[in-house]
Amino acid sequence: MKLSPLTSQGSVDRQAHDWRAVAAVMLGVALSSLDTAIANTALPTIAGDLHASPATSVWIINAYQIAIVATVLPLAALGDIIGHRRIFIAGLSLFTLSSLVCALASTLPLLAAARTLQGLGASGIMSVNIALLRFIYPPDRLGRGVGLNALTVGFCFSVGPTVASLILSIATWPWLFGINVPLGLLALLAAAPSLPHSPLGKHRFDAIAALLNVVMFTTLIFALGAACQHEPAAIWGGSLGMAMVFGALLIRRERDNRAPILPIDLYRVPIFALSAATSICSFAVQGLAFVALPFFFEGVLHRSQVQTGFLLAPWSIVVALTAPVAGRLSDRYSPAVLGGIGLLILTLGMTSLALLPADPGVADIVIRLLCCGVGFGFFQSPNMRALMSAAPPSRSGGASGTIATSRLLGQTLGAALTALCFNFAGGVQGASIALWMGAAFALAACIASLARTAV
Known part of the structure; x- marks a missing residue:
């Protein structure tokens, strides 16, 4: 964020106002991102306590994901009409309240219903968080804002399983959701007085x-x-x-429609369309890798769940460290070139993972995952900046919703393709095919990113 000289009390207040707004947005993003990883890790424990089968307990995860994917674009469009801060605060309020209901749930249907409401609240947060950053940061510093957002998501994604394990070691599973309540209230106290008011649209909600x-x-x-x-x-x-x-x-x-919920007007802008395609392909790579690698580590290399978690951590940690640097660079250099370089590195990293020897050492695995993390981190922030910059300010909600939708669709597609690889080729061969498929998606994303330089 650009800091002006503190020449008056008003400038001091403005600086504090901006940082409270950034803190509120980042805490909301952290809660919605962390909750996915925490629930995934604790699913067996929750299923056992509620006497639910593995097949039915999956709805604890599915209800949350479906609610987000299905509503993020409508809520983003509504944010363009009534204001992004209203959607964010309403989403954060619903997320906090539904977290309390999740903690008090005693049956699987009640927990799944509460998770649906929690997903709807998370959708409100995710649909407008980048749009809010556009009005918090000046245009020449927007890359820093999206870099901080990427750092927050990457950090939460990496520490989620560890946080879940720590909570379960000292408390029961309801506390996984109960801890969101005080943190959500803290975020609301910061958000209400500080989030900026964005211009309101004059069109109607369809x-x-x-x-x-x-x-x-x-x-x-x-x-x-x-x-x-x-x-x-x-x-x-x-x-x-x-x-x-x-x-x-x-x-x-x-x-x-001049302001459609499904932002087909923005997809007519070549840079926006290519950036969205780049995002979907890149997050498909992440989905393929993060589903296939645990099976490979545990089924082929016979690593424990704890060891698998530590082996996967370098990817997310390096993304969290690299994303802010890439965000700052995107304020000075072409996001298309930065993203293309990052995705080329990601392609090489995924190819090296697919070519892992039969009995690799820890260093062999970690170096390859570090390469993937650096590449993914250098793509993510510049690509988000390109998406937001390609949309006019009046369509910031649609662009922000597209970022969230592209990420979720890519991750879901990657997980589904990995499952298909396992179904058709078995565990060992299926994991290898999934990693090669991830390398192909990364190369496709690299080509799409570099194609933006010609637009």
Whole structure:
């Protein structure tokens, strides 16, 4: 953030105001990001305590993810109309309240319902967090803001399993959600007086388009999940077909809309479209790697769960360290070139992981993961900056929602493709194919990123 000379009490107040706003946004992002990793790690413990089968307990995760993916674009569009700070504060309030309900839940259906509300609250946070940073940071420092956002997400992603393990070692699983309550209240106390007021849109919110969007993404994510869980083809195929039908209806309805919920107006901007494609491909790489590698480490190398967690940590830690540096560089150099260089490094890292020897040492694994982390970190912040800069200020919500949607879709696609690799080729060979597929996605993302230099 650009700090002006402190020549008056007003400038001091403005500086404090900005930093409180940044702290509020980052704490909200941390809570929504950390909750995914914590719930994933604690799922077996929760399922055992609630006497739920592994298949049904998955809905503790699915309910949260589907609620986010299905509503993030409508909430981003609503933020452009009524103000991003209102959506953020409402989302953070719902997230905090539903976390308390999750902690008090005594049955799986009640917990799944509370997780759905929690996902809706997290969607409110994720849909407008980057848009708020655009109004907090001046244009020439926006890269620093998105870099800090990437650092927060990467750090929470890396420490999530450790935090869950520490809490479960001294308390029961409800405290995994209960800890969100005081932190959420703290974020609200910082957000209410400090978040900036963004310009309000004059167009109306299209409730029908929002419903079409919710159905489209819900059925799409359900189809991918059903395919991963070996459900009959009629179930996931029918759900996928429904997603395509509702997607076509949504595009037809919003074709001539100047501020559509599904931001097809922004996709007409070549840099925005290429940046979104780059994001989806890159997060698919992350999804492929983070699902395939644990199976490889534990099933082939016979590492324990704790050892696997430490082996995977370098990727996320280096992303968290690299992203702020890349964000600052993107304020001075082309995000397309920075992203292309990072994705080329990611391609080399994924290729080296696919070529791991039969009995690799710890150093062999860590060096390859560090390479992947550096590459991913150098892509993430510049790409977010490119997405936000390509959209006009009045469409900041749509651009911010696209960032969140691209990340979630990419991760979901990567996980689904990994499951398909395991289904068709088995554990060892399937993990290898998934890593090679990740290298291919990284190369495709690199080409898409560098293509932006010609636009």
